[in-house]
Amino acid sequence: MNETIGIILIGIGLTFDFFGCLGLVRLPDVYNRLQASTKCVTLGTCSILFGVFLMLGPTAAGIKSLLCIIFLVLTAPVSAHAIARGAHRSGVKLWKGSVVDRYAEDKEGGL
Amino acid sequence: MDMNKIKSSNRMKIVRWLIGMFVILGVLAGITFYPIKILFHPDLPFVPLFSRCLIILFLSAFLCLYRILRGPTAPDRIVAIDILGILIVGFCALMCIPTGRSWYIDIGIVWALQSFIGTLALAKYLEGRDLDE
Amino acid sequence: MKSKIVLFILGLFVWLLLSWPADGQDFFQHLLVGILVAGFVAFMTGDMFTSRPKHFIQFRRYVWFFYYLPMFIWECIKANIDVIIRIIRPDLPINPGIVKVKTSLKSDTGLTFLANSITLTPGTLSVDIDKERGFLYVHWIDVKDKDVERATSIIVERFERILRRIFE
Numbered sequence: 001m002n003e004t005i006g007i008i009l010i011g012i013g014l015t016f017d018f019f020g021c022l023g024l025v026r027l028p029d030v031y032n033r034l035q036a037s038t039k040c041v042t043l044g045t046c047s048i049l050f051g052v053f054l055m056l057g058p059t060a061a062g063i064k065s066l067l068c069i070i071f072l073v074l075t076a077p078v079s080a081h082a083i084a085r086g087a088h089r090s091g092v093k094l095w096k097g098s099v100v101d102r103y104a105e106d107k108e109g110g111l
Numbered sequence: 112m113d114m115n116k117i118k119s120s121n122r123m124k125i126v127r128w129l130i131g132m133f134v135i136l137g138v139l140a141g142i143t144f145y146p147i148k149i150l151f152h153p154d155l156p157f158v159p160l161f162s163r164c165l166i167i168l169f170l171s172a173f174l175c176l177y178r179i180l181r182g183p184t185a186p187d188r189i190v191a192i193d194i195l196g197i198l199i200v201g202f203c204a205l206m207c208i209p210t211g212r213s214w215y216i217d218i219g220i221v222w223a224l225q226s227f228i229g230t231l232a233l234a235k236y237l238e239g240r241d242l243d244e
Numbered sequence: 245m246k247s248k249i250v251l252f253i254l255g256l257f258v259w260l261l262l263s264w265p266a267d268g269q270d271f272f273q274h275l276l277v278g279i280l281v282a283g284f285v286a287f288m289t290g291d292m293f294t295s296r297p298k299h300f301i302q303f304r305r306y307v308w309f310f311y312y313l314p315m316f317i318w319e320c321i322k323a324n325i326d327v328i329i330r331i332i333r334p335d336l337p338i339n340p341g342i343v344k345v346k347t348s349l350k351s352d353t354g355l356t357f358l359a360n361s362i363t364l365t366p367g368t369l370s371v372d373i374d375k376e377r378g379f380l381y382v383h384w385i386d387v388k389d390k391d392v393e394r395a396t397s398i399i400v401e402r403f404e405r406i407l408r409r410i411f412e
């Protein structure tokens with residue numbers, strides 16, 4: 001039973017991973033790519049790790065995969081945030097179809 | 112004139128989308144029917160299933176590598192490197208089951224933390240600041 | 245001193261999870277090494293860890309945290325399905341932009357968790373924090389409203405309500 005649920009979770013995770021990387025190729029600009037890839041790949045890899053935990057049970061490797069989930073959920077959004085801020089400060093423009101950019105307006109007003 | 116251009120570009124987009132879907136479905140069918148079994152010893156459990164899973168992860172990694180090679184700006188490449196690190200964590204976790212070696216997941220944990228620190232350093236470099244600020 | 249004790253307990257907990265004894269024979273050796281290492285780390289860097297160690301003892305914060313967790317996972321799954329549908333449609337239905345939202349959280353941990361939750365939920369990615377005036381700059385893949393107040397009520401409020409009870 002646990003093995004079946006684990007295999008299903010691993011399959012869901014692989015699907016999310018693959019579509020996240022497809023978004024990395026298809027979307028037009030750094031920020032959109034960051035959105036798609038960070039969300040999909042983080043949830044997909046967490047799903048794979050939880051499936052591995054269900055298949056292995058509470059052994060050493062299973063508990064370590066649970067810890068790895070905690071580390072990933074805490075660190076992946078922070079690195080996405082850092083890359084987005086660095087890209088905006090280094091002068092990468094938004095995609096030409098973008099609607100509004102309050103950050104650039106406020107930075108020009110403030111500085 | 113303008114309308115014609117827009118229409119033709121839309122048609123090109125849909126044709127490209129159809130070609131891409133065709134390639135992806137073909138590759139998935141190929142994986143399902145002709146899996147590569149060179150990675151593991153065939154007596155271990157779940158080997159056919161997990162060799163298929165690992166090939167899907169390899170495909171995602173190739174999409175990331177495309178973005179690293181083609182990315183027009185530096186942040187694109189950094190995003191792709193970050194995503195590649197997270198994919199490798201999933202890869203290490205998957206290798207744990209068919210080989211039965213539990214130290215793969217240790218490599219996964221260390222890789223997650225290390226790639227996080229590397230990404231933070233690259234983002235700081237992108238902002239043009241010193242590392243100790 | 246209290247901050248050092250909190251860091252010591254957390255470090256020992258993570259150490260015990262990392263060196264999980266499969267058959268229970270080397271448990272006391274692992275415990276001894278863990279106490280030594282966690283004590284050393286807590287003694288060296290304990291003062292920077294948290295400025296308000298009293299919050300770790302209050303029980304209701306944990307209850308709200310375990311109420312927050314399933315909601316967060318559900319929002320996360322919804323976000324992923326939304327993004328995947330946007331990716332595989334041939335006409336790429338995106339409408340991106342950076343909007344400004346207001347937040348009333350003050351503590352560093354609360355702001356970090358708010359930014360992480362915004363990043364992992366539907367169509368939004370936090371770009372920068374203006375901590376003095378309490379503004380967050382959020383990249384939104386499908387801008388529904390450019391106004392500060394209404395964007396705040398769509399993006400932030402469902403998390404802020406709970407995170408205030410956990411971290412403030």
